[in-house]
Amino acid sequence: MIETRKPKLELLSKELVEKIVDEGLALLERHGVLVENAEALDLLAGAGAAVDRASGVVRIGRKIVEECLAATPAVITLYDRSGRRAYTVGGDEVHFDPGSAAVTILDHATQSERKATTADVVALYKLVETLEHLHFQATALIATDVAPAVADAFRLYLGLCLSEKPFVTGTFRVEGFGPMKDLLAAVRGGEAALRAKPLAIFDACPSPPLKWSNLTTQSLIDAARAGIPSELISMGMTGATSPTTIAGTLVQHVAESLSGVVICQLAGRGAPVIFGGSPSSFDMRKGTTPMGAIETMMIDAAYAQIGKHLKMPTHAYMALSDAKVNDPQAGFETALGAVIGALAGINVISGPGMLDFESAQSLEKLVIDDGLCAMAYRLLDGIAQRDDPIALGVFEGFTPGMSFLTHPHTRQWYRKEHIPAGLVDRDPYEAWVTAGRTSIVDKAHADVERRLAAYAAPPLAAGIRQDLDRIMAAYAKALGAGDVPVPRL
Amino acid sequence: MTKDEIYPKMSEAIVAGDRAAARALAEEAVRSGFDLPEVVEKGYVPGLQKVGELWESGEYFLPELITSAEAMKSAMAVLDPHFNRRDLAGQMGGKVVIGTVEGDIHDIGKNLVSSMLQAGGFEVFDLGADVKLERFIETAESVGARLICLSALLTTTMMNQRRFIGLLRDKGLRDKYKVLVGGAPASRKWAEEIGADGYAENAVAAVKLAKSLAGRS
Secondary structure, eight states, X not given: OOOOOXXXXXXXXXXXXXXXXXXXXXXXXXXXXXXXXXXXXXXXXXXXXXXXXXXXXXXXXXXXXXXXXXXXXXXXXXXXXXXXXXXXXXXXXXXXXXXXXXXXXXXXXTXXXXXXXXXXXXXXXXXXXXXXXXXSEEOOBOOTTSOXXXXXXXXXXXXXXXXXXXXXXOOXXXXXXXXXXXXXXXXXXXXXXXXXXXXXXXXXXXXXXXXXXXHHHHHHHHHXXXXXXEEEEEOOBBTTTBOSSHHHHHHHHHHHHHHHHHHHHHHSTTOOEEEEEOOBOOXXXXXXXXXXXXXXXXXXXXXXXXXXXXXXXXXXXOSOOOOSSSSHHHHHHHHHHHHHHHHTTXXXXXXXXXXXXXXXXXXXXXXXXXXXXXXXXXXXXXXXXXXXXXXXXXXTTOOTTOOSTTOHHHHHHHHHHOOXXXXXXXXXXXXXXXXXXXXXXXXXXXXXXXXXXXXXXXXXXXXXXXXHHHHHHHHHHHTTOXXXXXXXO | OXXXXXXHHHHHHHHHTOHHHHHHHHXXXXXXXXXXXXXXXXXXXXXXXXXXXXXXXXXXXXXXXXXXXXXXXXXXXXXXXXXXXXXXXXTOOEEEEXXXXXXXXXXXXXXXXXXXXXXXXXXXXXOOSSBOHHHHHHHHHHHTXXXXXXXXXXHHHHHHHHHHHHHHHHTTXXXXXXXXXXXXXXOXXXXXXXXXXXXXXXXXXXXXXXXXXXXXX
């Protein structure tokens, strides 16, 4: 059999990749990066970087970056809550997770965004648990009915109670890291076990251009020391906070990301780090950051190619839309992103469910997007030679009236070659009319209800659940945040 | 150059966003002893109006808009020391305090509005981002501004726009100031709901609104 080609998209020539990386390194060497964290400045100075204490600007030589890159694992293996199922984050493996972190949810009944509550967050986690093409969960919604001080830990706590899948998450406050790490370690039965089997990825965003805030730097340091993977979310906006050319923005992306790699490796040699991002084409009319712009997706695919060149796992915010409701724009922007991201071999693609410039989540969109992800995975599987000869055997005894529908070859292969339609409309017109002209959004809503009703909590040892409750309650109490809602399963 | 020669060049410099030319022409006007309020009114302001038209017709985008605003500011920086602002009552809008509310570090939108207000003849006191609500009032009180502009990008920090109106009321200062709100999550409806005096969806609209509230449109 001829080997199946895995389809792959590479937007940059090798020469351009090398030139962009070279300029990124030069940028770090000449202009440096602003680091607003004293501990990181100590680490950088200790490694031989030129640190200006007064300004916080650090110039990092190539040799330091190259050594840190060499220490960065090319592949990370995440494990689900039970520790049994492993997910490879590296190579050209693709995993989708919901886009995070939205503060509003699109309410199906009113078709308007509203603030999310704990009940919405619970519904989202339960729903995502049932969606097979979203391999990871994300702390994708922020509950506004709990004290903001505990919001980062609380959304992870809820997720760990309700879902078996690995998480993409992050801190809102420096103090949030401790309890979040404790929650993860409680699931694993200790910090060493968590290090051996990572359960969550922590996002950390530099502030463009070329700055690491105290919060995100501390997150990098704390995560590196705990062996928790950090996802570097560089997010230049073309012409606003980074150069307007795509290649120019890529140079800045490389410089910001590599400075993050250096901070991680100096904090904990061999720390797992993901070359990610949320850059965007800046809209020169509205001053907004369209995630659904084709140029945004081009930047994403290109930096992922660079990340692979640097032998790092990759991530991007794709398969999401700037539309405000589940309209055609929501569909085509999400589909374009899912397909381009998958073809670019991006390891973690955060986006499904998301609308309105990363600020809203929609349960209906999550199930629609799960179907899109299924299509992207089918595309990645490519076209295989199933038989030898390919088709001559099927045509043996050929007559003009021959039926393929009843041919054993069809039964043998159709489920492997073709995926089910899911929520997509494939009715003949009359059937569609008779069925009430139902839109995909209405079907999605019914599917959400069905899935939430059918959700069964994956089993969690009582002792672990008690530990999670105890850690969350203690953290809330320490901050004077009062009682937090405890999910009943 | 005579006035008839220099005025169109000033306008062109603003439309082209040519900071160096805008500055040089202002210096020449000062040297020539021209009537400076007239220079602003007949030389620079028509250029700015043209820029506004180009923006509204979709010809100009943010880079052109802001570069033109910067050109206007560089001309005004030359002219400012040479005349009393009161002479310019016809074109100038008065004093404005602007900033992104506390808890919010996003300042791109606020910077655009700030630039355009300055270009539009307002004396702008830009407090930056993550500004404590009390500071808006303290600054307005001390500089004698009548207009306060609050920006917020996040739905969470947008609540501080509402809090600000309450704060003004508590201090018995609500009627003393006009309050404008802006930022991605804000809307005309939001402005009405919280009792602000206005909302603008972009920087050009913000200048128009500020001028009309200042009674100078």
